[in-house]
Amino acid sequence: MPDHITHDPIYNTVDRDDFMAMIEVERYADRTDAFDAIISATRDHFWDPNDPAYIDYEAEPFDMDDDTLMPRDFIVELNCEVAEKLDEKQQIQLANESTRFTLSSILHGEQGALSLSASLCHVLRDPGAQEYAANQVREEARHVTGFSKYIEKRWGTPIGCGATLANLMNEIVMAPEVYKKLVGMQMLIEGLAMGAFATLHSRTRDPLLRRTVQLVMADEAFHHRFGKIWADKTVPKLSEEEHEKVEDWAARCFQTLLFNLVNAEQKQAIYPQFGLDWQWVQGAVREAFTDADRRRYMTEGTNIFRVLIKTLLKAGIITERTRPVYAAWVDMEELRREDDEVAGADVADATLIELQEINEKRRKISRALR
Ligand SMILES: [Fe+2]
């Protein structure tokens, strides 16, 4: 039996196979307005990956034989013994294959977010909450298109999803419990994505990648807000037992992602072409990067795991019980004092203004043509 934790009726659910519950006459008027502002904002931050007015995939060539998409200090393999086994050309190739893996993971994550929000449409009873979810499906669909087009342009095809991310997303998409979906996807994976996008945006050398990521960020900031509304309405009302369940689920997702997301095992498909064995690569990376290094990386504002911890902390999900899981990596007091702006919010805000202008101009033109 699913173990639902619902304190606000706007998150009430029906069984995903119970379509008859969706057409009950009383349901339609039972609609929350909590998400109306986010739903109607979609018109302002509209963009289309197939329209060069927003992004032109033909405009920015990038010589991947000669240059790395991300700076070398970003590529762990180039900062340990692995680099000594490769000549200059191979180092550039490996760096770009590593970025291909990262972007493929993001593409699979976007598909996960699409399928997750579609699954919310089947279970949420409130028509307003359902409309929000349907709107998110539409936005995630353009992210899938946007990243597919970028990957196709640079490499032709993506790389298969690492087992950790694949299994976690499968569990979340299939879970009947809304809290598991919202904590796992809206707060953790979406939060992680915002951190990753902010880093890619500020550090990539490829203008086309920067533009792709920038447009996606304008949408993601709203998805993150949906998770925050759930937490604000739910977390303060949880009983001790319920809080433990939510907190344990969050800690489990966090640890799975922290220890497995980007290690050599997950990325193993990229090494054979360089004559490298993934287990040897993993050993070399481990030797060069200690837990102290991980902690140092986490002092950076856009570090993906720091962004995750901050999201959970600000949502009131972390208590003394699971605090050690996170305090091993970051200074919790410092995080608590920071404002609760999500990483990349500045980029998302600026993009929103730009998109409003493009969309307004396009509306004027279409009115004039009528
Ligand atoms: Fe997305």
Ligand SMILES: [Fe+2]
């Ligand atoms: Fe999203």
